[in-house]
Amino acid sequence: MKKMRQDEIFADIKAVFPEIQEEAGSGAAVIPKDLLLKVARYLRGEPLAFDNLHCVTAIDRKEKIEMVYILYSVSKRRALTLKIYLSPEDLNIASLASVWRSADWLERETYDMFGVVFSGHPDMRRILNPYDWKGYPLRKDYTHPEFIPKPRL
Amino acid sequence: MNMSQTKDIRTEEFLINMGPQHPSTHGVLFLEVKLDGEIVVDCTTHIGYLHRSMEKIAENRTYTQFIPFTDRIDYVASMNNNLGYVTAVEKLMNLEVPERAKYIRVIVAELNRIASHLIGIGTFAQDLGAFATPLFYCFREREKIIDIFDRICGNRLTYNYMRIGGVQFDLPKGIDETIKQFIAYMRPKLDDYDTLLTYNAIFLARSKGIGVLPKSLAIDYSVSGPNLRASGVRWDIRKEEPYLVYEKMEFDIPVGVNGDAWDRYKVRIEEMRQSLRIVEQALGALPEGDPTVKAGRIQKIAPGEAYMRTENPRGELGFYIVSDGSTYPYRLKIRAPSFSNLALLPELVKGLKVADIICVLGSLDILMGEIDR
Numbered sequence: 001m002k003k004m005r006q007d008e009i010f011a012d013i014k015a016v017f018p019e020i021q022e023e024a025g026s027g028a029a030v031i032p033k034d035l036l037l038k039v040a041r042y043l044r045g046e047p048l049a050f051d052n053l054h055c056v057t058a059i060d061r062k063e064k065i066e067m068v069y070i071l072y073s074v075s076k077r078r079a080l081t082l083k084i085y086l087s088p089e090d091l092n093i094a095s096l097a098s099v100w101r102s103a104d105w106l107e108r109e110t111y112d113m114f115g116v117v118f119s120g121h122p123d124m125r126r127i128l129n130p131y132d133w134k135g136y137p138l139r140k141d142y143t144h145p146e147f148i149p150k151p152r153l
Numbered sequence: 154m155n156m157s158q159t160k161d162i163r164t165e166e167f168l169i170n171m172g173p174q175h176p177s178t179h180g181v182l183f184l185e186v187k188l189d190g191e192i193v194v195d196c197t198t199h200i201g202y203l204h205r206s207m208e209k210i211a212e213n214r215t216y217t218q219f220i221p222f223t224d225r226i227d228y229v230a231s232m233n234n235n236l237g238y239v240t241a242v243e244k245l246m247n248l249e250v251p252e253r254a255k256y257i258r259v260i261v262a263e264l265n266r267i268a269s270h271l272i273g274i275g276t277f278a279q280d281l282g283a284f285a286t287p288l289f290y291c292f293r294e295r296e297k298i299i300d301i302f303d304r305i306c307g308n309r310l311t312y313n314y315m316r317i318g319g320v321q322f323d324l325p326k327g328i329d330e331t332i333k334q335f336i337a338y339m340r341p342k343l344d345d346y347d348t349l350l351t352y353n354a355i356f357l358a359r360s361k362g363i364g365v366l367p368k369s370l371a372i373d374y375s376v377s378g379p380n381l382r383a384s385g386v387r388w389d390i391r392k393e394e395p396y397l398v399y400e401k402m403e404f405d406i407p408v409g410v411n412g413d414a415w416d417r418y419k420v421r422i423e424e425m426r427q428s429l430r431i432v433e434q435a436l437g438a439l440p441e442g443d444p445t446v447k448a449g450r451i452q453k454i455a456p457g458e459a460y461m462r463t464e465n466p467r468g469e470l471g472f473y474i475v476s477d478g479s480t481y482p483y484r485l486k487i488r489a490p491s492f493s494n495l496a497l498l499p500e501l502v503k504g505l506k507v508a509d510i511i512c513v514l515g516s517l518d519i520l521m522g523e524i525d526r
Contacts, residue, residue: 025457025458026457026458051369051372051373052372052373052375053375054375054462054469054471054488055460055471055473055486055488057473057486057488059475059483059484060484068473068486070460070471070473070488074372074386074388077393081460100373100375101370101373101374101496101497102373102374102375102493102496104496105492105493105496106375106493109492113208126201127200127201128200128201128204128525128526129201129204130201137206137209138208138209138484147209152480152481
């Protein structure tokens with residue numbers, strides 16, 4: 001099956017949501033935070049049919065936290081990466097668990113590791129760390145008495 | 154006794170804890186199961202008992218130093234994990250690997266896939282009460298693969314064999330004969346499994362129609378690997394986004410029909426046959442040359458990010474690596490296939506009997522080391 005090119009997918013989304021920007025380098029679609037649910041529902045439906053939310057994660061860039069969503073379409077054979085820039089002061093974002101069910105655990109892991117709170121998530125608990133754990137381990141400013149960074153080469 | 158009194162008697166819902174220390178949970182998995190008699194009403198999964206914070210560790214290791222950690226993500230398929238990681242780093246670096254290294258990687262990855270599936274089906278049969286015999290048969294075959302790996306890289310479980318830019322050692326002399334002997338040995342063994350286990354009446358009764366996973370639900374939960382294919386989705390990264398030399402290899406993607414526990418088992422058996430085909434072809438076409446580029450021990454990678462997914466025995470293993478230009482990954486995300494495959498367990502077991510939880514769990518072939526990382 002012929003794959004839809006990345007720029008064709010972009011052109012399609014941009015026609016509906018002109019606010020979406022393409023990130024230089026990674027080629028990800030950067031979307032405004034409040035549009036997330038709308039964009040997600042649009043991508044899920046026809047004609048784009050992104051039926052598989054493959055991976056959700058975050059990157060702590062210190063001045064901002066980047067949310068990363070990797071989407072695939074199994075039926076149409078195509079891929080797309082979404083990004084959202086969050087300010088570290090406001091880590092609230094809409095949950096996609098109502099759109100893709102795989103978002104449930106993937107968002108829980110992101111909450112556990114980065115402290116991003118997903119509003120509308122059915123079960124917002126920690127998942128890998130103990131339920132009473134303090135702090136968010138994958139944040140760059142995280143410290144723990146037993147965690148000693150190795151000297152850099 | 155007055156019969157009118159009995160209608161007030163009802164059964165209470167009953168909560169049992171299965172795990173975290175339980176022989177059938179394939180590691181330290183804790184299931185909180187709510188029962189009505191013997192029927193499962195609800196199931197809550199608690200994970201994280203094996204959490205080793207690999208992603209945090211990665212930020213404090215150089216790219217090469219992290220390779221031994223990938224062995225321990227999915228410790229029964231270390232070669233495939235090595236492969237997933239080094240190809241992701243190579244994608245980030247835009248590094249082309251020598252042809253010989255690609256073929257060697259394909260050979261060891263497919264052999265490891267067979268070894269991993271053997272554990273998968275062996276423990277599955279064990280879970281269903283086929284006590285010890287199938288598991289021992291599977292381990293007997295797996296032992297031969299481990300002996301091959303022992304000769305190739307000196308290790309039996311955590312191989313640490315792949316390097317950024319190639320593999321650690323070239324294949325030892327005479328190993329191709331040993332692998333060919335293994336292929337000739339393994340093919341009839343797979344037919345044996347079919348006659349002993351696959352169409353065994355008790356085995357069929359325990360696994361047919363249990364834990365049916367419909368196609369749409371599987372995709373919605375981002376299930377991957379044999380579990381997804383058992384639901385009838387013809388989807389394999391080796392075909393969809395071919396890496397290494399998979400596009401030159403001739404093999405089929407086995408798919409299931411009903412998406413039940415038996416289909417998931419059957420797909421694994423068929424995949425082993427296909428893997429043998431791939432190993433045979435790769436051995437035949439193995440080019441001469443140096444199996445590694447001299448990339449240096451410490452890589453400084455230009456700022457950027459890359460996501461690479463490979464077809465692991467358990468599904469799609471993804472590495473998302475962000476570089477800030479230093480010798481250490483700025484962020485490394487491991488997308489583990491079993492994590493998504495386990496997420497739907499409560500969905501599958503609702504309405505089944507207690508013993509069927511074990512059946513469904515065994516057929517999903519999860520591995521806790523990978524889920525908790």
